[in-house]
Amino acid sequence: MRVLGIDPGLQNMGWGVIETDGARLRHVANGIVHSGKGDLGVRLLRLCEGLRAVIAAHRPDAAAVEQTFVNKDAVGTLKLGQARGIALLAPAEAGLEIGEYAPNAVKKAVVGVGHAAKDQVQHMVRHQLPGVDFAGADAADALAIAICHAHHLQSRALRIKVSA
Template sequence: MKIIGIDPGLRNMGWGVIETDGPRLRHVANGIIHSDGGDLGPRLLVLFRGLSQVIATHAPDAAAVEQTFVNKDAVGTLKLGQARGIALLAPAEAGLEIGEYAPNAVKKAVVGVGHAGKEQVEHMVRFMLPGVELAGPDAADALAIAICHAHHLQGRSLRIKASA
């Protein structure tokens, strides 16, 4: 199964695709979609088209998006929410099931601690996906989100088998 993880951001939207085979994880690709300053509509369009292209290229079976929390100001929060809308819209349009995870849940799944730092998350992503070349911190976060979703799906599968 291929999973795309998405780290929403208006300026930098990270994405990462992994493949799972039981408990084994394999890195497929990762990157960052950049939208320059300017009017919001065209920036959101850049994010949507870029993410749609990534989904078309890598054909994931599922998607996972990080939930966002309140920024320092209302305007920033609203803009980030709109970028998050794009992060949900593109995989939904492709017919993918989407998992949503709080940042602390992602950190706990990858590092084992819900309040881990970015460096710790990046270190564990490199450990779990040997040889990965990260496009940047946003791509590392996106891969962590995909790993979190893979663990969630594996746990769900085990619970279904146990109850059968």
């Protein structure tokens, strides 16, 4: 199964694709969609088109998006929410099942603790996906989100098997 992880951001939207085979994980690709400068609508369109291209190129079976946290800057939070809407729209448009995870849940799934530092998360992503070369911090976060979703899907499949 191929899983697309998306780290929503208005300026930089990270993405990462992994493959799962049982408990084995393999890195497929990662990158960042940049929105550039200018009108908000045009920037959101660039993000959407970029994610559509990633989905078309890598054909994931499922997607996962990090949930947005609210910060002190209401305008910034609103803009991030709009970018997150694009992160949900593009995979939904492709018919993908989408998981949503809080940042602490992603860290706990990848590192083992919910308040891990960014460098700890990147270290564990490198450990779980040997040889990976990150396109940037946002892409590393997206791969962590994909790993979190892959673990969730595996545990859900095991629960279904056991209950059957």
